[in-house]
Amino acid sequence: MSIVLSCEKLTKTYGRTYALRDLDLQLEENVIYGLLGRNGAGKTTLLNLIAGGLFATDGTIEARGKKLGKGAIPEDCCYVRENSKLFGGARLMEILQFAATFHPHWDWAFAHKLLQTFRLDPDKKIKQLSRGAESLVGNIIGLSSRSALTLFDEPVLGLDVLMRERFYKELLEDYANHPRTILLSTHLLDEIAPIAERVYILDEGSLLLHEEMNQISMAAYLIRGHSDAVAAFTEGKRVLHTESYGHGKLAAIFEKLDDGDRLQARQLDIALEQLTLQKFFSYLIEGGR
Amino acid sequence: MNVTFDEKQPIFQQVADIIEDDILNGTYREDEQILSVAQFSQLFQINPATVVKGIGLLVNEGILYKKRGLGMYVSSDAKLKIQKQRRNRFYKELLSSLISEADKLELATEDIIEMIKQLRKE
Numbered sequence: 548m549s550i551v552l553s554c555e556k557l558t559k560t561y562g563r564t565y566a567l568r569d570l571d572l573q574l575e576e577n578v579i580y581g582l583l584g585r586n587g588a589g590k591t592t593l594l595n596l597i598a599g600g601l602f603a604t605d606g607t608i609e610a611r612g613k614k615l616g617k618g619a620i621p622e623d624c625c626y627v628r629e630n631s632k633l634f635g636g637a638r639l640m641e642i643l644q645f646a647a648t649f650h651p652h653w654d655w656a657f658a659h660k661l662l663q664t665f666r667l668d669p670d671k672k673i674k675q676l677s678r679g680a681e682s683l684v685g686n687i688i689g690l691s692s693r694s695a696l697t698l699f700d701e702p703v704l705g706l707d708v709l710m711r712e713r714f715y716k717e718l719l720e721d722y723a724n725h726p727r728t729i730l731l732s733t734h735l736l737d738e739i740a741p742i743a744e745r746v747y748i749l750d751e752g753s754l755l756l757h758e759e760m761n762q763i764s765m766a767a768y769l770i771r772g773h774s775d776a777v778a779a780f781t782e783g784k785r786v787l788h789t790e791s792y793g794h795g796k797l798a799a800i801f802e803k804l805d806d807g808d809r810l811q812a813r814q815l816d817i818a819l820e821q822l823t824l825q826k827f828f829s830y831l832i833e834g835g836r
Numbered sequence: 837m838n839v840t841f842d843e844k845q846p847i848f849q850q851v852a853d854i855i856e857d858d859i860l861n862g863t864y865r866e867d868e869q870i871l872s873v874a875q876f877s878q879l880f881q882i883n884p885a886t887v888v889k890g891i892g893l894l895v896n897e898g899i900l901y902k903k904r905g906l907g908m909y910v911s912s913d914a915k916l917k918i919q920k921q922r923r924n925r926f927y928k929e930l931l932s933s934l935i936s937e938a939d940k941l942e943l944a945t946e947d948i949i950e951m952i953k954q955l956r957k958e
Binding site (some may be wrong): 633737771772773774776792793794795797816818 | 854857858860861863864865868870871874875879
């Protein structure tokens, strides 16, 4: 697997505040990554640093093995901002024409198809668009650019459920035909779970977890049973959060379970259920302290 | 803390199942008080009206009873009642899905019984 982008000890401070602290990150070729974290965790800062919009206080970014200089952008990279700051007076088509000149693999046929899928009028001015429609314009650029490295910052912000589903469908379909590396930040975790192959979870500027989506769904459980049984079962396992009620107890765990564990759970009369990514995320972040 | 409620069953039914599970595993004993609606609603993050409905189901079945002004209590024969109901469910749902899978795999009844005996020994 070749590495498209790697960050080492990446740090960004604003005055005394650390927006990012010693972040190590590696993006492999043709993988879809989810970038997760609560508000202010450093997601946008990270994307801005990669796309050359911000200068790192410390640390390095390498694109395909070559160190990026200050303000340099990785080759063949498309960054779709959350707040796109497109020129409001321009028409949608003019914006697309402008974007097309920056991206060598731009596909006009695909862009036109997306305009229809997302029900956008290319003659409309940017300032006339709703919040959701603005996100969609960015998404059309991100998808049509077919860039080897595409960064999406909250691409589904302001979109209704139907448009979100259309976006995910187009993304996956086009990714299947034209594999590339995609890093996508979002707060809608359960929607990204089936789409991302791996996730990076940031908290307060640091990396909290980097894991394959499959590994998370196979190891994140909520267990419920008698307090003694739960205590016996969770011994030696990584417990994210517990809550007691009377003689009963709930516990969120992050541990791969084997057949022996399952047998033990049955014998102890413990109910086991998988946690969704969203619940896992909140226990991971809140339960840790 | 919230449990993932699946879509296969109505949520009030799942509330009743959670309380039943807790009676079976000894979290609640006979004539002991169960969580209040407010506590339950908070703990599992479900609408209180749904909790009331789930508890009502168990009251109708005689598994829980109400002490006026105090709250809900576990009936003395609750465990037996739940076991009886669940045996019924075990027979109707679990066994029939087991058999339909076994048919697909062309397993004979004797084979299935042998497997069950093996597992129960472990």
